[in-house]
Amino acid sequence: MKPWTQNYLMQFGYLEKSNIETGNLRTIDExxxxxxxxxxxxxxxxxxxxxxxxxxxxxxxxxxxPDFRDSLDFLANNDERLESGRRMRRYVKQGQKWHNPIVTWR
Known part of the structure; x- marks a missing residue:
């Protein structure tokens, strides 16, 4: 596996970030x-x-x-996400609406 592939997987939450002790050493299974x-x-x-x-x-x-906050987040909710076939929402609606449609400025 090319190094950029492993970096991609870490960047988007599919692999745990590397640490000082192990660096980018990973098992084939991981x-x-x-x-x-x-x-x-x-x-x-x-x-x-x-x-x-x-x-x-x-x-x-x-x-x-990242697609997931971290790899552990993915593992915790893996079944739920796979069954729904939907992406994890990365935002929260505030629930407040702007009631004045006219914008003014100085």
């Missing part, structure tokens, strides 16, 4: 699990291998926000 999570999230067949479709998914333009 990497395959992270790739499977990405593939599931991108509606691809979860093989755990970085194939052409997975590379295309990773190269698409996207925002810089």
């Amino acid at each position: 990497l395959e699990q992270a790739v499977r999570k990405l593939q599931t999230y991108g509606n691809l067949k979860p093989t755990g291998k970085v194939d052409a479709a997975t590379l295309e998914l990773m190269r698409r333009p996207r925002c810089g926000s």
Whole structure:
């Protein structure tokens, strides 16, 4: 697996961030699990291998926000997210409405 692939998986919450003790050392199982999570999230067949479709998914333009707050957040709610087939909401509606449609300024 190329280093940029592992960095992508860390940046978007599929892998835990590296630490001082282990650096970017990962087991093959950890990497395959992270790739499977990405593939599931991108509606691809979860093989755990970085194939052409997975590379295309990773190269698409996207925002810089992680798909998950951290990997543990994904693991805690994995079943619920996969069953619903929906992305996690990254915002909260305030519930307040602007009642004056006219904007003035000085």
